[in-house]
Amino acid sequence: MVQPILLAKNIKKTYQSGAHVAQPVLNDLSLTVENGEFLAIMGPSGSGKSTLLNILSTLMQPTSGSVTINGQDILAMNDKDMAKFRGQDMGFIFQNYNLIESLTVAENIALPLNLQKKAPKLTQERVQVVSELLNIKELRHKYPAELSGGQQQRVGAARALVHEPGLIFGDEPTGALDSENAREMMQYLTKINQEKLISILMVTHDPFSASFASRILFLNDGEIAGELVRGAQSRESFYQQILQQLGNFEE
Amino acid sequence: MLNKIAFKALRQKWRDYSVLLIGTTIAVAIFYMFTNIAMNEELLRSLSTMTQKMIVFVFVLGQILLGVITFVYLNFANSFLVRLRQKDYGLLSMLGATKHQIGSLLLRETLLLGLISSILGVFVGMGITKLSGQALMQSIGIKLSHWSVGTPKVVLVTIGFFLLIFLFNGLYNRWRLMRLDTLTLLQADHVVSAKKVNPKRQLILGLLGIILLGTSYAIMPKVVQWQMIGLTVDLILNVTGTYLFVGQTLGLVTYWIGKSEFGQKGLRNFINGQLRFRLDEYKRILTMIAVLFGLALGAISVGQGYYVSLPKQAVENDALTLATKNPKTDFADLKDVTYQAQLDYVVKDQTVYFNKDSVKKAQVPTLVYQQNGQPDAKPKQTTVDVNHPEDAYTLSTLANYVTGVPFGSDVQLVNQLPAGKQEIIKLVKVKDLQANESVLKKMAANEKAYMSNPDEMIPGAYGNLITLKTIFGGLEFMSIFLGIAFLIMLASTLMFKTLSNVSLDRRRYEILAMIGTTPQQLRLTAFKDVGILFFIPMLIGLMDATMGMQIFKPIMPDPYSGFSLGLMLVLGIYGGYYILTSLIYQRLVLKK
Ligand SMILES: Nc1ncnc2c1ncn2[C@@H]1O[C@H](COP(=O)(O)OP(=O)(O)OP(=O)(O)O)[C@@H](O)[C@H]1O
Ligand SMILES: [Mg+2]
Numbered sequence: 001m002v003q004p005i006l007l008a009k010n011i012k013k014t015y016q017s018g019a020h021v022a023q024p025v026l027n028d029l030s031l032t033v034e035n036g037e038f039l040a041i042m043g044p045s046g047s048g049k050s051t052l053l054n055i056l057s058t059l060m061q062p063t064s065g066s067v068t069i070n071g072q073d074i075l076a077m078n079d080k081d082m083a084k085f086r087g088q089d090m091g092f093i094f095q096n097y098n099l100i101e102s103l104t105v106a107e108n109i110a111l112p113l114n115l116q117k118k119a120p121k122l123t124q125e126r127v128q129v130v131s132e133l134l135n136i137k138e139l140r141h142k143y144p145a146e147l148s149g150g151q152q153q154r155v156g157a158a159r160a161l162v163h164e165p166g167l168i169f170g171d172e173p174t175g176a177l178d179s180e181n182a183r184e185m186m187q188y189l190t191k192i193n194q195e196k197l198i199s200i201l202m203v204t205h206d207p208f209s210a211s212f213a214s215r216i217l218f219l220n221d222g223e224i225a226g227e228l229v230r231g232a233q234s235r236e237s238f239y240q241q242i243l244q245q246l247g248n249f250e251e
Numbered sequence: 252m253l254n255k256i257a258f259k260a261l262r263q264k265w266r267d268y269s270v271l272l273i274g275t276t277i278a279v280a281i282f283y284m285f286t287n288i289a290m291n292e293e294l295l296r297s298l299s300t301m302t303q304k305m306i307v308f309v310f311v312l313g314q315i316l317l318g319v320i321t322f323v324y325l326n327f328a329n330s331f332l333v334r335l336r337q338k339d340y341g342l343l344s345m346l347g348a349t350k351h352q353i354g355s356l357l358l359r360e361t362l363l364l365g366l367i368s369s370i371l372g373v374f375v376g377m378g379i380t381k382l383s384g385q386a387l388m389q390s391i392g393i394k395l396s397h398w399s400v401g402t403p404k405v406v407l408v409t410i411g412f413f414l415l416i417f418l419f420n421g422l423y424n425r426w427r428l429m430r431l432d433t434l435t436l437l438q439a440d441h442v443v444s445a446k447k448v449n450p451k452r453q454l455i456l457g458l459l460g461i462i463l464l465g466t467s468y469a470i471m472p473k474v475v476q477w478q479m480i481g482l483t484v485d486l487i488l489n490v491t492g493t494y495l496f497v498g499q500t501l502g503l504v505t506y507w508i509g510k511s512e513f514g515q516k517g518l519r520n521f522i523n524g525q526l527r528f529r530l531d532e533y534k535r536i537l538t539m540i541a542v543l544f545g546l547a548l549g550a551i552s553v554g555q556g557y558y559v560s561l562p563k564q565a566v567e568n569d570a571l572t573l574a575t576k577n578p579k580t581d582f583a584d585l586k587d588v589t590y591q592a593q594l595d596y597v598v599k600d601q602t603v604y605f606n607k608d609s610v611k612k613a614q615v616p617t618l619v620y621q622q623n624g625q626p627d628a629k630p631k632q633t634t635v636d637v638n639h640p641e642d643a644y645t646l647s648t649l650a651n652y653v654t655g656v657p658f659g660s661d662v663q664l665v666n667q668l669p670a671g672k673q674e675i676i677k678l679v680k681v682k683d684l685q686a687n688e689s690v691l692k693k694m695a696a697n698e699k700a701y702m703s704n705p706d707e708m709i710p711g712a713y714g715n716l717i718t719l720k721t722i723f724g725g726l727e728f729m730s731i732f733l734g735i736a737f738l739i740m741l742a743s744t745l746m747f748k749t750l751s752n753v754s755l756d757r758r759r760y761e762i763l764a765m766i767g768t769t770p771q772q773l774r775l776t777a778f779k780d781v782g783i784l785f786f787i788p789m790l791i792g793l794m795d796a797t798m799g800m801q802i803f804k805p806i807m808p809d810p811y812s813g814f815s816l817g818l819m820l821v822l823g824i825y826g827g828y829y830i831l832t833s834l835i836y837q838r839l840v841l842k843k
Contacts (some may be wrong), residue, residue, distance in 0.1 A: 059765065079769065079770050080769045080770065080771060083764070083767050083768060083769040083770065083772075084767060084769060085767070086765070086766065086767040087766060087767020087768070088767065090767070092765050092766060098762060098765075099762070100521065100524070100759045100762055100763075101528075101759075102521075102524040102525050102527065102528035102529075102759065103520065103521065103524040104509075104524075107509065107520050107524060110515070110520070111520070111521070111763075111766060112766050112767065114515055114516065114517055114518065114519075114520055114521075115517065115518065115766070115767055115768060115772075117516060117517060120512040120515035120516075123515055159766070
C-alpha cells in the first residue's frame with residue numbers, strides 16, 4: 001500500500017490560559033489523509049477545526065501527539081526546516097485576506113517560487129499555467145484591493161498550488177464567498193485534486209462545500225464523531241447524506 | 252468613568268505606549284534643550300562678540316523649524332496612538348458608547364499622554380542639557396560661563412507649547428474619529444488600494460526630479476556669489492528635486508525592479524512591493540528627512556570645519572608659540588622646539604627697551620604686515636629687522652603684553668638698556684601647536700602671577716588659539732548641538748511613521764510565514780524593509796551635504812575638514828535609530 005500523505009496520531013491540544021485549568025480543545029485525535037485524497041473536516045463553531053488545521057499544517061504545536069507528513073515527523077523539525085517544508089510541500093488557502101495587498105496578482109502567485117529561488121523564467125511560466133487553470137489571467141497586473149472576493153480567493157488558490165505541493169490546506173476557503181462563487185471555487189479545487197493529483201485537506205462548516213470532498217470527518221468536542229465516504233455516489237446525493245448526518249448530530 | 256478607562260488603556264498596552272511615551276518624551280527634551288539656549292540671551296551674546304545679531308537670528312529660525320518638525324512629529328506619534336486604540340473604540344461604539352463619549356475619551360488619552368511626556372521630557376531635557384553641556388565643553392576645551400540647566404520660564408514655555416500641540420492633536424483626532432463609522436473602526440487594518448499611475452507622466456516627473464536635484468548640486472559652488480537669492484533658489488530646487496525624486500523617480504525604479512529578473516529572487520519583490528506601496532504616503536516625510544539630514548550633517552561639518560582650522564589660523568597669526576615672563580618656565584617639556592630665546596628688557600613710561608644686539612643675535616621670528624605701503628598684504632614670516640622695529644609684530648605684541656596696556660606701548664631698540672628694573676622674557680616656537688597644547692596650558696596657567704593685566708592673552712600662537720576658541724568654540728558647540736537635535740527629531744519622526752503603519756504590515760508578514768518563509772528570512776526581510784525607508788533619505792541627505800559643503804568654499808579655508816567627524820556623528824545616531832526602529836518593528840510585526 002502507498003503510504004498516506006498525512007498521518008496524525010493522538011493529537012491533544014490544550015490552550016494555556018492563565019491560572020485555571022482549561023478543557024482540551026482536541027482530545028486524543030487521530031486521522032489519516034491518503035495520497036490524492038480530498039478530505040473535508042466539518043464541525044460546529046468552536047469545535048477545534050482551525051486548531052486542528054493549524055497543527056496539521058505545522059503553524060502550531062500540539063500539546064502532545066505526532067504528525068507525519070510524507071513520512072517525515074514534522075514535530076521533530078526546527079522552525080527553519082518547518083518553514084522550508086511548508087514552502088515546498090504545502091499550500092494554504094484561507095478564508096480571507098490571504099493575499100499581500102502591496103503586491104500584484106502575479107507577484108502574489110510567484111511568491112512561493114521566489115522563496116525557493118526558482119529561475120525567473122520558470123517562475124513566469126508556472127504563474128502563467130496556474131493563472132490559466134484558475135481563470136485569472138486577465139487580472140495578473142491588478143492589486144488585490146481591485147478584485148472581488150471570489151477573484152481574490154482564486155488568486156489565493158493559484159498561489160497555493162503554483163509550486164505543486166503534495167498537500168493543500170484550506171480553512172473555510174469558501175467562507176467569504178456567496179454560493180455561486182463558492183461553487184466555482186470548489187470546482188477549481190476538485191479540478192486541482194483530480195488533474196494535479198494534489199491532496200486537499202479542508203475544514204468547513206458549510207455542507208455544500210463539503211459535498212465536493214471524497215471523504216468527510218465530523219469533529220465534535222475535540223473528537224472525531226463520525227465519517228462519511230462519498231464513494232461512487234453523485235455530489236448531489238452526497239450532499240443530502242451530509243445534511244442528514246448533521247441532522248442526526250443535532251438530535 | 253471615562254478618565255478611568257483612559258488611564259486603564261495606558262496601563263494595558265504598556266509596551267506599545269512606552270514606545271510612544273519615550274518618543275514624545277525625547278521630543279519634549281530636545282525642544283526643552285533648544286528653548287533653554289534660545290532664551291538664554293546672555294549665553295548667546297557671550298558666544299560670539301562679532302555676530303550677536305546673526306546668532307540670535309539663527310536661533311529664532313532654528314526654533315521655528317524645530318517647532319514645525321515637532322508638530323509634524325507629534326502628528327505621526329498621535330496617529331500611532333489612534334491606531335493602537337482604534338479597535339477598542341470600535342468595540343466600545345458597538346457596545347453603545349456614543350461618538351461623543353469616545354471622542355472625549357480619545358481627547359483625554361491624548362492629553363494624558365501629553366502631560367506625562369511633557370513633565371518627563373522637561374526632566375530628561377535638564378539631564379541631557381547638563382550632561383551634553385559638560386561633555387561638549389570638555390571635548391572642545393572651552394568654558395561657557397552662562398550655560399545653565401534652565402529657568403522656570405523655559406519650563407513653562409516648553410510645557411505650554413506641548414500641551415497646546417497635544418490639545419490640537421487631540422481635537423483633530425477626535426474630529427477624525429467622529430467621522431468614521433463603527434465598521435471602519437472595527438476593521439482598523441483597513442485595506443489600502445494601490446495608487447494608479449500614469450507611466451508617461453511618472454517618467455517625465457521622475458526625470459525632472461533628477462534634473463532639478465542635479466541642478467541644485469551643480470550651482471552650489473557658485474551660490475554664495477548670488478547671496479540670499481542664490482541660497483533660496485538652490486534650496487527650492489533641492490527640495491522640489493528631492494520630492495520628485497522620492498515620489499516619482501523611485502516609483503519608476505520599483506516599477507522596473509518589479510518587472511526585472513532581479514526582483515524575482517527570494518523576497519526582493521516583497522520588499523520592492525512594500526516600498527512601491529509606501530512611496531506615495533511617505534514621499535513628503537522622506538523629502539523632509541532627506542533635506543534635514545543634509546542640513547544637520549552640514550551644520551555639524553561646518554562647525555567642526557571651522558574648529559579644526561583654528562590651530563592653523565592661530566599659527567598663521569603669530570610667529571611665536573609662546574612668550575613668558577616666568578623665569579622658571581622650562582621649555583624642555585615641549586616637543587619639537589624649533590626656536591627659543593630669552594630677551595632682557597626695561598619698561599620706562601610705557602616704552603619697552605630691548606638691547607639691539609641681543610635682538611639681532613636672537614633672530615626673533617616675527618610677522619611683518621606693512622610691506623610696500625600695503626597694509627592689507629598677507630603677513631610675511633621673517634625675523635625682526637633691527638632697523639625697522641616698528642614693523643615687527645612680535646616686538647609690539649611683546650611690548651603690549653609686558654606693559655599690560657594694549658595699543659599704547661612703544662618699542663625702542665637701544666645699544667644700552669636704560670637704568671631701571673631689568674626683566675626677562677622667554678620666547679619659544681614649536682613645530683606642532685596641538686601636540687604641545689597640554690604643556691602650553693600649564694605654562695599659561697603659571698604665567699598668571701607674572702601678568703600685569705590678568706585679562707590679557709599671552710602673546711604667541713597659543714594665546715591666539717585660546718582667543719579663537721572662545722569665539723568660534725561656542726559656534727561650533729552650537730552647530731553640533733543644533734545638528735544633533737535636528738537629527739534626533741527627524742530620526743524619531745521616521746521611526747514613528749514606520750511604526751504607526753505596523754498593523755498593515757503585520758498581516759503581510761503572517762502570510763509570508765505561512766507560505767514557508769523561515770524565521771531568519773523574516774527577520775532579515777523586516778530589517779531590509781525598514782532599512783530602505785531609512786536609507787533613501789540618508790543617501791539624498793549625504794549627497795546634499797557633500798555637495799553643499801561647496802557653498803562654504805569661498806568663506807572657509809577647507810570646508811571638508813570637519814566632514815568626517817560630522818559624518819561619524821550623524822551616521823552613528825541615525826544608524827542607532829535605524830536599529831532601534833527595526834527591532835521594535837520586528838517585535839510588532841513578527842509573531843513569536
Ligand atoms: N489562541 C487561543 N487561545 C485560547 N483558546 C483558543 C485559542 N484559539 C482558539 N481557542 C479556543 O479553542 C476552541 C476551538 O477554536 P477553533 O478556532 O479551533 O474553533 P473552530 O472550530 O475553528 O471554530 P469556527 O468555526 O468558529 O472557526 C474554542 O473554544 C476557542 O475559544
Ligand atoms: Mg475556525
